[in-house]
Amino acid sequence: MTYDNNNIFAKILRGEVPCKEVYRDDHxxxxxxxxxxxxxxxxxIPTGKYVSIxxxxxxxxxxxxxxxxxxxxxxxxxxxxKTKGFxxxxxxxxxxxxxxxxxxxxxxxxxxxxxMVSTAL
Ligand code: AMP
Numbered sequence: 561m562t563y564d565n566n567n568i569f570a571k572i573l574r575g576e577v578p579c580k581e582v583y584r585d586d587h588x589x590x591x592x593x594x595x596x597x598x599x600x601x602x603x604x605i606p607t608g609k610y611v612s613i614x615x616x617x618x619x620x621x622x623x624x625x626x627x628x629x630x631x632x633x634x635x636x637x638x639x640x641x642k643t644k645g646f647x648x649x650x651x652x653x654x655x656x657x658x659x660x661x662x663x664x665x666x667x668x669x670x671x672x673x674x675x676m677v678s679t680a681l
Contacts, residue, residue, distance in 0.1 A: 561611045561612070561615075561661060563609040564661055567662050568660055568662075569603075569605050569662035569664060570609075570662055572589070573589060573605070580592040582602050582635060583631055586627070587608070587627035587628065588604060588606060588627050588631040589604075590603065590605070590635055590667075593666065597668060600646070600669040601666065602635060602667045604665045604667060605662060606628055606663060608620060612650075613650040613652055616663045632648065636669070639667075644669070645669070646668060648666065648667055648668075649665070649666040650663070650666070
């Protein structure tokens with residue numbers, strides 16, 4: 561999949577669309593999800609142009625990958641999610657329910673998040 565420069569997270573990164581910023585460094589931006597599904601629902605995105613988790617893992621630099629997971633660690637620590645736990649979700653592609661084609665990790669916490677998946681199986 562080629563990267564779409566007009567996706568909503570690209571616009572947030574360029575400052576064309578506002579967000580409720582939680583964390584930022586050279587490689588990472590994190591902000592509150594506009595439609596929260598838990599008391600804490602934060603999206604963590606690389607500043608680089610990666611469409612999906614597999615694109616990111618294959619093509620991002622070690623520094624970008626390290627910064628991404630370090631940011632998640634800092635956010636869950638700062639938000640007090642470590643003791644009771646949290647869930648990270650990276651929806652990928654049509655079957656994964658990915659709506660925005662810029663790689664993002666959802667962090668959900670602050671309550672029991674419920675069953676892992678809902679499927680027709
Ligand atoms: P996904 O279905 O994994 O692609 O998730 C996309 C997420 O982006 C959804 O949870 C949306 O609520 C969220 N979202 C869409 N637009 C915005 C926005 N402008 N600011 C914050 N979150 C957004």
